[in-house]
Amino acid sequence: MIDILAFIHWNVSPEIFSLGPVHVRWYGLLFAVGFLFGYNHGEKMFKHENIDLKWLESLFIYLIVATIIGARLGHVLFYGWGYYSQHPIEILYVWQGGLASHGGVLGIIIAMFIWSKYVSKRSILWVLDRVVVPSVFVAALIRLGNLMNSEIYGIPTTLPWGVIFERNHETVAKHPTQIYESLSYLITFGVMLYMYWKTKAKDYQGLLVGVFFVMVFSARFFIEFIKEEQEAFEKGMSLNMGQLLSIPFILGGIFLIIRAVKKGPVIYENQAISGKK
Numbered sequence: 043m044i045d046i047l048a049f050i051h052w053n054v055s056p057e058i059f060s061l062g063p064v065h066v067r068w069y070g071l072l073f074a075v076g077f078l079f080g081y082n083h084g085e086k087m088f089k090h091e092n093i094d095l096k097w098l099e100s101l102f103i104y105l106i107v108a109t110i111i112g113a114r115l116g117h118v119l120f121y122g123w124g125y126y127s128q129h130p131i132e133i134l135y136v137w138q139g140g141l142a143s144h145g146g147v148l149g150i151i152i153a154m155f156i157w158s159k160y161v162s163k164r165s166i167l168w169v170l171d172r173v174v175v176p177s178v179f180v181a182a183l184i185r186l187g188n189l190m191n192s193e194i195y196g197i198p199t200t201l202p203w204g205v206i207f208e209r210n211h212e213t214v215a216k217h218p219t220q221i222y223e224s225l226s227y228l229i230t231f232g233v234m235l236y237m238y239w240k241t242k243a244k245d246y247q248g249l250l251v252g253v254f255f256v257m258v259f260s261a262r263f264f265i266e267f268i269k270e271e272q273e274a275f276e277k278g279m280s281l282n283m284g285q286l287l288s289i290p291f292i293l294g295g296i297f298l299i300i301r302a303v304k305k306g307p308v309i310y311e312n313q314a315i316s317g318k319k
Contacts, residue, residue, distance in 0.1 A: 049215040053208040056191045069187035076180030077106060083176040087238070100161055105173065108153030109146045110136065116145010120283055121272060139191075143181065143262075144287040150177070164310060167298070171243075171250040175234045178254060182227035189220040196222075196268045217268045226261035233257065245307035248298035255295025259288040 058066045081102050088098050117140040118126045118133050126133050151166075154173065158166045188194045192209045196217025204215025234250065237243035243250055266284045271277055 048202060050203065050205045050218075051208055052189075052192060052205045054190055054192070055209075068190035069184075072183040072187040072190070073180075076183040077102075079183075080105070080176035080180055083179075084172070087172055087175070097162060101157060101169070101173075104153045104157045105150060108149040110141075110149075112149015112152070113141035113143065113146035116142030116148065120145065120287060139193075143184075144284070144291075147291070165247055165308075167247040167251060168308075168310070171247065172238075174251050174254040175231075175238050178227050178234055178258060179231045181258070182224045182231065185220045185224040185227065189218065189224075193220075194272070195219055195270065196265075197270055199268075216270070219265050219269050222265050223261065226265070227258065230254065230257040230261070242307060245309060246302040247305065247308050249302035252295040252298030252302060255291045255298065259291040259295070263288045263292065 054068075056067050056069065058068060058071065060066065081098070084098050084101070085095065088095055114133070114136055120142055122140065150173065151170070154169050155166050158164055158169055162169060185194075192207045195205065195207060196219040198204075198214045199217045200215070201217070203218065205218045206212050206215050230253075234254065237250060237253065243253075263285050266282055266288075269282070269284070271282065272284070
């Protein structure tokens with residue numbers, strides 16, 4: 043007989059505090075802290091490369107908007123279209139939850155294409171190689187936000203670190219897959235930091251973003267095997283939606299790594315915010 047007292051009992055409130063109609067939640071706080079960290083780290087990177095910081099200001103706005111819109115539309119289109127097609131106004135109800143990381147990444151890619159075309163005048167790979175470094179740390183914090191919300195966890199386990207999510211009236215220990223993903227993203231963040239600051243990887247266009255895609259989405263692919271089904275339509279599928287969406291990113295990452303190594307380094311001259319060389 044398994045002693046449920048041997049497992050971790052999780053009953054943390056997702057809300058930190060409230061002031062009237064304003065409710066401050068752990069998820070939102072971690073999301074904000076992640077973006078603040080991203081901006082500060084981006085500033086260090088831009089200063090290190092002698093890049094006009096005005097670029098960073100516009101880049102930050104593009105990233106915030108793209109992440110939220112992309113992640114929301116990703117959830118709507120990939121996981122909940124059957125419902126939202128009948129209740130389209132609720133697509134705007136972001137505060138009710140429902141963000142998909144694959145959609146967020148696609149949103150960022152589209153936004154970086156626009157930003158590169160009209161602001162930096164450089165290859166989209168140039169900015170993506172820099173954006174992914176702090177972004178993977180943000181992803182790690184967001185998964186901790188999922189933990190605080192007692193959501194997106196795994197199947198039953200007898201491992202000693204299994205978690206009983208009491209807020210969801212669970213009575214059986216489940217894999218804390220939020221922690222697994224967060225740790226994998228932190229490892230990826232360490233690799234990204236080393237590659238950017240200690241090697242010439244940033245001069246090989248697409249190398250950093252390629253490594254990011256392979257590490258992040260490979261981890262996501264394998265962890266999905268021990269996750270509970272997120273949506274009813276996934277029942278009976280050999281691979282769930284998260285895994286199917288991860289495969290193109292993994293293959294794309296391998297392609298970008300090979301391409302970057304074959305092409306060799308690309309060095310840009312410093313240029314002003316106008317994009318003139």
